[in-house]
Amino acid sequence: MRVMVMVKATSQSEAGEMPRTELMAAMGNFNEELVKAGLLLAGEGLHPSARGKRVQFSGSQRTVTDGPFAETKELVAGFWLWQVQSMEEAVEWVKRCPNPMDGDSEIEIRPLFEAADFGAEFTPELQAQEERLRAEIESRK
Numbered sequence: 001m002r003v004m005v006m007v008k009a010t011s012q013s014e015a016g017e018m019p020r021t022e023l024m025a026a027m028g029n030f031n032e033e034l035v036k037a038g039l040l041l042a043g044e045g046l047h048p049s050a051r052g053k054r055v056q057f058s059g060s061q062r063t064v065t066d067g068p069f070a071e072t073k074e075l076v077a078g079f080w081l082w083q084v085q086s087m088e089e090a091v092e093w094v095k096r097c098p099n100p101m102d103g104d105s106e107i108e109i110r111p112l113f114e115a116a117d118f119g120a121e122f123t124p125e126l127q128a129q130e131e132r133l134r135a136e137i138e139s140r141k
Helices: 021-036 087-096 115-121 124-139
Strands: 002-008 040-045 053-058 061-066 076-083 107-111
Touching (some): 002 087
Antiparallel strands (some): 002 107, 040 076
């Protein structure tokens, strides 16, 4: 199963404070462990929401809002994509992770949808399109 592991933003990350060298080294070591275990598919840190935008959809209307966004506890500061055997395995790996922030922090783990999750609505034609797009993405690497 694939999971997205999200590091929640804090007031420090939203202020644009960069992590200390020691924390960056610890995270680098943790990422190495993930790579060696064959789990890491992707991972990145995100700039503060002040550099972001949100697009709200209402019918055919699109409204763009510039950051920053008020609810820090609802924002993501970084993420990983992991391939794991189970949610329990993902939890065990997160427990091994260095604290991603200088103070209290939170990491959320959520499974990604897989083709089987969509049921009959994910027709063979849509599945073929999805496979074609994934192959095209892979070929660009």
